[in-house]
Amino acid sequence: MRAYIHLKRSSPQSVGPRPPSPRAVAVWILRHPERLPEVEHLQLKAVLSRCPELNALTGHVRTFAHMLTHREGHQLPQWLRAVREDDLPSLHAFAAGLERDLDAVIAGLTLSWSSGVVEGRVNRIKMLKRQMFGRAGFDLLRKRALLASAEGD
Structure with a gap:
């Protein structure tokens, strides 16, 4: 056993680049795509190509961010419908929370008043x-x- 372990430890292994941390991927997804440096944009693209669920989540997050920043609350029902069609349980929980008080959320995404x-x-x-x-x-x-x-x- 000792000889086998020694052989495995001493043999050269092809170690690829270290995968990005979940926190880094979350930051890349939440950042505006135009403000993302080219290197991080390429890394995010590589991650999203390997995971279709994460790719769908990124699309939903960016669409919601666009609604939030451009005060387009009238698009929320379509966004909720699109979220329900995808199999993303954590996003379903977020959408269900928004639906509980849909009128207030739409008003918050539309009106310029702030509390x-x-x-x-x-x-x-x-x-x-x-x-x-x-x-x-x-x-x-x-x-x-x-x-x-x-x-x-």
Whole structure:
């Protein structure tokens, strides 16, 4: 056995290039194709040619990103239909979540209104509340929130 293992360890093996990490492939898929460097574009093309499911997923992700960035929420029902036709369970779960409140999602993808400022304030208040470990009442929370907003402005 020792001689066999030694022979296998010492024999030259043709080691190909290391495959890209899943994180790198995800970054390549999520990045705008025009902003992807040529080397990464070729690597992504090679990965997608080996995996038809990943190729289909890339198409759906990029179509959704186009809807999101160009505010084309009216195309969401067609996108959901196309996702349902493919056999991509994880994307089906995402699509099902969108369908639960379809009107709100379409409005969010279409309208230019944003609640980001309000969400930021709510997150800051929740952080202050967590820092106090639930020991303080409303008056102290109010003072801390006002002081934090005065420092941030």
